[in-house]
Amino acid sequence: MEPAPHRGSRASGAGKTTLCGQLERALSLPRVEIDSLYHGAGWTPRANFVAEVEAFSAGQEWVIEWQYRAVRRLLVEGADTLVWLDYSSWLQMTRLVRRTMRRRLARQELWNGNYETIFQDEEHIIRWGIRTFP
Template sequence: MPHDAPAPPPAVTARRILVAGTSGAGKTTLAGRVSAVLGLPYTELDGLYHGTGWTPRPEFEDDVRAVVAQDAWVSEWQYTAVRPLLLERAELLVWLDPPVPVVLWQVGTRTVRRRLRRTELWHGNVEPPLRTVLRDRDHILRWAWRTRHKLRGLDERLAREAPHVRVVRLRSRRAVERWVRSLA
């Protein structure tokens, strides 16, 4: 499938929507846009997961259960521990699958911008100093590189494991824009 192939038509009846992709693919941005266009509540999973000092919040899984119990929601499909909970109730999964160089550029520029601006993310957390990329194995830039192929074959896996979930795979910004416009 070419990178700028037309996006499949949306499932406009979907009221429980997940956005999947590797780190830096644009999950949070697209989930927020889908929420706004369709008028569905959006919950950012990073905000539920990260506590002060980047520590995992003990209430995370309970908070996710509360979100998925609702009739309608949009969220990212991440965090291995809660992916089954999310998938069980989801109707549509939008898979952002741009080329690796695009993802690495996006996560890199986002990380540098957040660090230079000291952007507060969740519960007072900010990006660590950029030099930590050299010593922190889980620095977001190293994480993005290490996990860049993590979702390979996702559509086939979901067809087996969650056949009730419709998958829309978007491989370029152009496809994302076309798909979002089709929602309106």
């Protein structure tokens, strides 16, 4: 099976993680947040990312966000259903800013010792969202 077409870039704030959590609970499916596998300490990519996604998706049933080019083919080949979220850019950006600010103010640990920062580097998630907004 060929990977599904990918329109645009990653859509932070689109609701992928929220929907995955809802599907996990409603359908009693195994789930892992793909960002937790990708981001190592200091926001560096983890060397075993692909192997961990491969191991997770080898199960009969699961739910996971479909992103990260390195594992897209792996996920689409193991999936029986893909759900596309197509919200407006304004809604996505609003969600992204609100989520980022909430996490930052609460000093919520995300993955592997990482915390949200506010505009401290060029690849910050809100800066990325603004650059890719259209």
